[in-house]
Amino acid sequence: MFQAVYNVHLKDRLRGKRLRSQLEQRFNPNFSSRQKDQREMIGITNLFILATAALATIVPKDTAGVARVHADIETINAGLSTVSNDIKNFDPDAIVDDLRSLGKEIIQAGKDVAAGDAVSDTEALAITFYVKNAMAPVVDETILDLRKAKMKITRAGRLEDVTDALQDLGSYVIVLGAALLSKTPEGKKAEGKEVLDGIVTNFQDAVKYLQS
Structure with missing residues (x-):
């Protein structure tokens, strides 16, 4: 159950990040692919931290x-x-x-x-x-x-x-x-x-x- 909730949350967050990233690239000429990669990695890392915190309530x-x-x-x-x-x-x-x-x-x-x-x-x-x-x-x-x-x-x-x-x-x-x-x-x-x-x-x- 925990994994299913996490997977849905992850998909929703990543979908939102992709849309925001596309808009930034379209309207901001200084937005580089490197910045995009960095933002995506930070977002995924933050999601992992949140999921780990949730898991910590199950496993000491x-x-x-x-x-x-x-x-x-x-x-x-x-x-x-x-x-x-x-x-x-x-x-x-x-x-x-x-x-x-x-x-x-x-x-x-x-x-x-x-x-x-x-x-x-x-x-x-x-x-x-x-x-x-x-x-x-x-x-x-x-x-x-x-x-x-x-x-x-x-x-x-x-x-x-x-x-x-x-x-x-x-x-x-x-x-x-x-x-x-x-x-x-x-x-x-x-x-x-x-x-x-x-x-x-x-x-x-x-x-x-x-x-x-």
């Missing part, structure tokens, strides 16, 4: 299982954002190095989960929520940035390194996902698996695109 934020995964996702997201910044500033060496560093962070997250205890149904709901609404969108954004930078990365001679790193990231997410699902109650595994599989597929599709 100091629950060990949830707190551990939440912290790991924040670390992974910080690594993804670093890669996106490398792409925007176009530093090909930093892109490769930071993708590899991100891999280490995902590996560590898998180890943290594997070392933890099984979680309850409610905790599993919260963890799936964080993966779906906090981690997956940042993965999407970073991969989109990489796709857009394909020609630049190719000209810099680092395309093979980038695709190898992305392939590794997909493999590491598979391991992280297996650890998460091993701690998840049987009745909550399907939804979690669907979200995790989507992230893995995103990495795999990015590799295929960059290699094509």
Whole structure:
């Protein structure tokens, strides 16, 4: 029920933001696509904060299982954002190095989960929520940035390194996902698996695109 309410609210807010953005671009000649992207990201971030606050009324934020995964996702997201910044500033060496560093962070997250205890149904709901609404969108954004930078990365001679790193990231997410699902109650595994599989597929599709 919480997810359904959140999804409807998100769609309504984003629809309103798209209309406002179109009007701003039409009547304000100084309104850039970069400003548009920044506003959309701020809006989505604010919606996530509101949704997280609502979820906190259901799941205590100091629950060990949830707190551990939440912290790991924040670390992974910080690594993804670093890669996106490398792409925007176009530093090909930093892109490769930071993708590899991100891999280490995902590996560590898998180890943290594997070392933890099984979680309850409610905790599993919260963890799936964080993966779906906090981690997956940042993965999407970073991969989109990489796709857009394909020609630049190719000209810099680092395309093979980038695709190898992305392939590794997909493999590491598979391991992280297996650890998460091993701690998840049987009745909550399907939804979690669907979200995790989507992230893995995103990495795999990015590799295929960059290699094509």
